[in-house]
Amino acid sequence: MSDDATDHAAHVASGSGSGKRNAGTPVLILDHSFDRGSLYPLRETLQAHAVHAGLPHGRSVDLVLTVHELATNAVFHGSGTGQARIWQLDGVLRCEVGDAGSSGHDAAGWPVRHGHGLWLARYLSDRFTIDSGPDGTLATADFALPGPASRRSATPRLRRLESHTVLELDGALDEQAAPEITAAVGELVSGTPAPGLVIDLSAVTYWDSTGITALIVAQQRVSETAAGMLVLTGLAAEFAERLDALSPVPFTTRETPAKAVPLFPPS
The missing domain is CATH 3.30.565.10 (Histidine kinase-like ATPase, C-terminal domain)
Structure with missing residues (x-):
């Protein structure tokens, strides 16, 4: 031992x-x-x-x-x-x-x-x-152990573009941020028949399994719509590997929100 x-x-x-x-x-x-x-x-x-x-x-x-x-x-x-x-x-x-x-x-x-x-x-x-x-x-x-700058929970910020919406996260993808992410995605899905959503993770500083679950739930909610699409951007390679292993659903990923734009049909 x-x-x-x-x-x-x-x-x-x-x-x-x-x-x-x-x-x-x-x-x-x-x-x-x-x-x-x-x-x-x-x-x-x-x-x-x-x-x-x-x-x-x-x-x-x-x-x-x-x-x-x-x-x-x-x-x-x-x-x-x-x-x-x-x-x-x-x-x-x-x-x-x-x-x-x-x-x-x-x-x-x-x-x-x-x-x-x-x-x-x-x-x-x-x-x-x-x-x-x-x-x-x-x-x-x-x-x-996270440093002081990594402890702040991410607050989702929505940017509505012509063809899709960008949800930006800046901080820890944790149990406090998770319900806010779920609520924001739920509101978008309920108000749009074919929601296009980019979740930008480039400024995420820390994560836990609850935060990852929120991403999985978001993907499931969007997939339940007739023609919705969710794209994750800004994933570090190590985080992408973990997400792929832990998630029962596949994700579409791109390096940046700009590179995700061609995936969404013009409105």
Whole structure:
């Protein structure tokens, strides 16, 4: 369950050496053992520690879901017990889920299913690794802590053009922005028989799964109309990959709102 890097991090975080901590020093903020009967209490503990460390509520839900799924794999496909740790370092919360089983339990026994376990860990976290060895399996998921400028929730701004409408988002695509996005799209769809909509994400600074869900709902609402079209623009490559993996519906994307204009027939 532990490796040399983890042992070293624990040694540094304990205050050995000079006793001074810099921004790159890992700090252990949670060390929690679990088994089949303690998975629910683990969720509450993870939530409290993630929010206290500065992770926005919506993103902390993603962390809790990820770690809980990894712990569930350790219980049902590993040794039945394990250890969950959270380290804070360099603007990141690093979550470790260890299965202290024998060499007979390894990552190959942890299934990858859409919407569960390793699949969720890969696409909800900012970085994910898993490794097995003689001491068991160690899964690691990183969640970036937002800077002060990234915490402001996006406020949708609508620009109505002749052939379509542009919805601009500037800030965090999070649980606070999500209902405003859904309401704006709902109003557009209800008032237009063939809505043309561009959602410009070029100024989005942060996201959580609730924000992604709002985009999925928007696509579904527009697709329900007779001849509506939704185009997403300004997606970073990494975000586009996550959105493609997490969404059950396909999206049309372009680099900029200007490049989306030819997709809409003139009014």
